[in-house]
Amino acid sequence: MSATSCVLSEEQFLCCICLDVFTDPVTIPCGHNFCKNCITQHWNVNSARCQCPMCKKQFTTRPELPVNTFISEMAAEFKQSVKQKGSDVSEMQVAKPGEIPCDVCTGTKLRAVKSCLTCFASYCVIHLDPHQTSDRLRTHLLTNPVENMEGRVCTKHKKPLELFCKTDQTCVCSQCTVTEHVSHNIASLKDEYEEKKAELEQAEANIQQMIQHRQLRCQRIKLLKIHSKKDAETEIANGVRIFTILMQTAERDLNELIEMIEERQKRTEDEADRYITELEQEISVLIKRSAEVQQLSCTEDHLHLLQNFTSTSTALHTKNWTTVSVCPPLYEGTVVEAVAKLEETLGREKEQLLRVARLRRVQHYAVDLILEPNTANPWLILSDDGKQVRCGEVRRDLPDNEERFSLYNNVLAQQSFSSGRFYYEVQVTGKTDWTLGVAKESVNRKGIIPLSPVNGYWAVGLRNGSEYLALSSPVVSLSLNLRPQRVGVFVSYEEGLVSFYDVDEAVHLSSFTDCCFTEKLFPFFSPGLNHGGANSDPLIILPVNHTD
Known part of the structure; x- marks a missing residue:
């Protein structure tokens, strides 16, 4: 049986009781057809009288119900045709409230599976067949089922809205362009769609960025x-x-x-x-x-x-x-x-x-730090436990990997921090030159740049045995009554704060405030040059001792 005959005979394949394709179809004396099981159960429930569910004709005695072999064969061929087109029986379900119905179905409306933007109609799996087999209809533009197809037609000229007036920011038909919208900036719906879609994608990207920014801000406020x-x-x-x-x-x-x-x-x-x-x-x-x-x-x-x-x-x-x-x-x-x-x-x-x-x-925010050998300048010597660093007298032959400091005698800790608070203490006894603090992950590790917040360093240091400095821009001299032997470093990521302390005297040395941290921070250490052995003592990461 051809697809056209299937379309023409559609209603003959549906039982009005179960609303599905006939199973063992029977014909009663009035000429209407039903599934044998459906009409039998219907009459069993209404045993007082035998009446046709469609025309309401009554029969004095219950008619015999032999299977109509012709309709049965047609229904079987119809099912086979639907199966060959890869359509499940579930796709032939009746349109439920909220679903888009087929515009061609008469009587019971099946659920639409596609809408044609050329015909301005929606089709179920049965009535969609011509758009998939006819050469003329296959050129039509199909889309997922859409509502309000009449809204896609110009109410004045009854032609499809296939153009867009940029001047008035409205959809128009071809006739509108030579009447109300003459001399206006006209574009095709597709071109305008692509442009607006790009704008929406950019807007979505901006919104996602705003969401991420606010999520980060929310996380920081929670911390x-x-x-x-x-x-x-x-x-x-x-x-x-x-x-x-x-x-x-x-x-x-x-x-x-x-x-x-x-x-x-x-x-x-x-x-x-x-x-x-x-x-x-x-x-x-x-x-x-x-x-x-x-x-x-x-x-x-x-x-x-x-x-x-x-x-x-x-x-x-x-x-x-x-x-x-x-x-x-x-x-x-x-x-x-x-x-x-x-x-x-x-x-x-x-x-x-x-x-x-x-x-x-x-x-209370003390952390346990270990030095990272892969970041150490070749002049530096690290202890086996990664807790001490000093400047040697000979430059070691080490691979110049990306993370290694080539010119400055710096070394980073293995641990990094991108939120919260942390604190560590370093022994500087016997040193004439040292630098301590934190550095952001992206600092230049190969060039000669000042150690300052502008370049990603927040640090204090000792120079020439007596000059204590806060390495800001410009550098600030620190007037200290005593020489610190143990220096504490505290960082609050969300507050943008880096503070330094003389631990033995419990004296605050200096602070960097209102810092804007946007990436990982690493504790960094520089024991300074050896100076012929005068500055050979190591910097030592110490365990933090405090009484709760």
């Missing part, structure tokens, strides 16, 4: 939120520790003040008690002499008075109490002096405690 919480917890712990120490110091000084006052009071009491004891002893002697004098003065015996007069009139050996006094200690100013001393002590302790607290805060 800063985490850092903020951790900083708050650390600050509370530091505050408790510092205030506890300061209160202990104040309590100690108060106890010392109380002890000093009580000691002065005790000395005064002891002196007063000693004077009182002496006075009481003299009073007792004087009372006894007074009794003797009174007794002698009352006698009438001349001889007795004269014989005892000498013993009672003899002067007593007593102290001259007119110059003796007890002076209570003067406490005026004692408390004021103690408070002033306490303020001075607390000031010194507070400054030291705050410095230590700031250092401990960054030490």
